[in-house]
Amino acid sequence: MKLAEAQQQFIASWGAFGSHWGINRTMAQIHALLMISPDPLSQDDVMEQLNISRGNVNMNIRDLIDWGLVSRILIPGERKEYFSAEKDVWKVATQIIKERKKRELDPMLRLLDQLDNIEGDKKDKHIKQFTETIGNIRKFGQQADRMLDTMVKADENWFLGNLLKLFK
Amino acid sequence: MKLAEAQQQFIASWGAFGSHWGINRTMAQIHALLMISPDPLSQDDVMEQLNISRGNVNMNIRDLIDWGLVSRILIPGERKEYFSAEKDVWKVATQIIKERKKRELDPMLRLLDQLDNIEGDKKDKHIKQFTETIGNIRKFGQQADRMLDTMVKADENWFLGNLLKLFK
DNA sequence: CACTAATTTCTGAAAATATGGAAAATACAA
DNA sequence: TTGTATTTTCCATATTTTCAGAAATTAGTG
Numbered sequence: 465m466k467l468a469e470a471q472q473q474f475i476a477s478w479g480a481f482g483s484h485w486g487i488n489r490t491m492a493q494i495h496a497l498l499m500i501s502p503d504p505l506s507q508d509d510v511m512e513q514l515n516i517s518r519g520n521v522n523m524n525i526r527d528l529i530d531w532g533l534v535s536r537i538l539i540p541g542e543r544k545e546y547f548s549a550e551k552d553v554w555k556v557a558t559q560i561i562k563e564r565k566k567r568e569l570d571p572m573l574r575l576l577d578q579l580d581n582i583e584g585d586k587k588d589k590h591i592k593q594f595t596e597t598i599g600n601i602r603k604f605g606q607q608a609d610r611m612l613d614t615m616v617k618a619d620e621n622w623f624l625g626n627l628l629k630l631f632k
Numbered sequence: 633m634k635l636a637e638a639q640q641q642f643i644a645s646w647g648a649f650g651s652h653w654g655i656n657r658t659m660a661q662i663h664a665l666l667m668i669s670p671d672p673l674s675q676d677d678v679m680e681q682l683n684i685s686r687g688n689v690n691m692n693i694r695d696l697i698d699w700g701l702v703s704r705i706l707i708p709g710e711r712k713e714y715f716s717a718e719k720d721v722w723k724v725a726t727q728i729i730k731e732r733k734k735r736e737l738d739p740m741l742r743l744l745d746q747l748d749n750i751e752g753d754k755k756d757k758h759i760k761q762f763t764e765t766i767g768n769i770r771k772f773g774q775q776a777d778r779m780l781d782t783m784v785k786a787d788e789n790w791f792l793g794n795l796l797k798l799f800k
Numbered sequence: 801c802a803c804t805a806a807t808t809t810c811t812g813a814a815a816a817t818a819t820g821g822a823a824a825a826t827a828c829a830a
Numbered sequence: 831t832t833g834t835a836t837t838t839t840c841c842a843t844a845t846t847t848t849c850a851g852a853a854a855t856t857a858g859t860g
Contacts, residue, residue, distance in 0.1 A: 808855070810854085823839085829835100
């Protein structure tokens with residue numbers, strides 16, 4: 465397969481993939497493009513290669529920077545800003561986990577804490593089912609929370625090593 | 633807190649939560665409602681409690697059944713169908729993992745396999761960066777794939793037990 | 801069969817989201 | 831300053847997604 469074709473496919477699929485994960489298509493495509501680019505790219509480079517407008521590129525690159533997946537690169541003597549993506553897949557994954565945990569899991573757990581105390585007859589089946597469901601989701605969420613925390617802090621080799629032992 | 637209020641909040645948040653995860657809001661809300669209902673509900677019950685149209689309820693319940701999260705319940709003597717959600721959180725989680733793996737991770741890995749063989753000068757930095765990125769994502773994906781497989785097959789207690797040992 | 805209850809599909813409308821491109825703001829150099 | 835390159839914001843438009851409600855289909859009943 466030719467490089468150009470493979471690149472196109474990868475960018476397109478990464479975009480589609482991302483959109484199943486709450487990340488918009490364009491943002492994921494820009495991310496894909498930067499991951500396979502050996503050198504940092506400018507906004508104009510991205511515009512040209514993906515055929516999207518300046519405003520769109522700008523917004524999405526800013527989001528990627530917020531997510532900690534892309535960083536600004538200043539090239540001495542150049543006035544333009546350049547951008548480069550983290551290329552270590554482990555770091556990309558833990559960064560995404562960290563952010564999503566903060567934005568989604570943590571608030572959900574806080575809500576579940578609040579919902580845990582219901583007034584009324586504990587024997588009522590509606591109350592019983594509700595508190596039981598909430599309680600179980602909470603317990604599960606807390607486990608997941610701890611596991612993800614450890615994972616984010618961990619070193620890749622340590623993690624994979626232990627994991628392999630576990631899942632032999 | 634009153635039960636009714638807590639239920640409302642849970643349903644609303646579960647809906648919002650789901651929409652970050654490629655599951656549409658209504659579908660997640662119906663799922664939430666069924667999880668906290670002690671008895672199976674009919675389409676009309678769901679319509680009434682969530683204020684959504686018959687068509688919408690029908691479509692989304694069908695999707696939930698496809699995902700393996702909800703099952704049809706036939707009550708003898710009753711002509712209506714009733715629906716009930718899996719309430720074991722571990723089963724819910726593994727079911728979702730299983731489905732998403734099948735729908736997203738597996739196709740992505742298949743694509744990456746294809747993209748691994750690029751024609752051209754292996755010294756070219758574009759080719760080098762591309763094959764390296766693809767290769768790393770692939771390796772990572774395969775690890776995740778194996779881990780999720782094990783997890784899906786595993787029993788909850790075994791899994792959590794081992795996990796706790798690992799993440800102490 | 802015919803009649804009715806219940807489910808499913810379909811369609812256009814509405815809401816939400818993404819996008820392009822111009823205009824405004826900023827940064828830098830002379 | 832002033833002029834120019836670059837980035838960022840803004841908002842009208844396009845696209846996608848969600849949704850209600852009607853129509854069509856299916857299944858149960860006498």
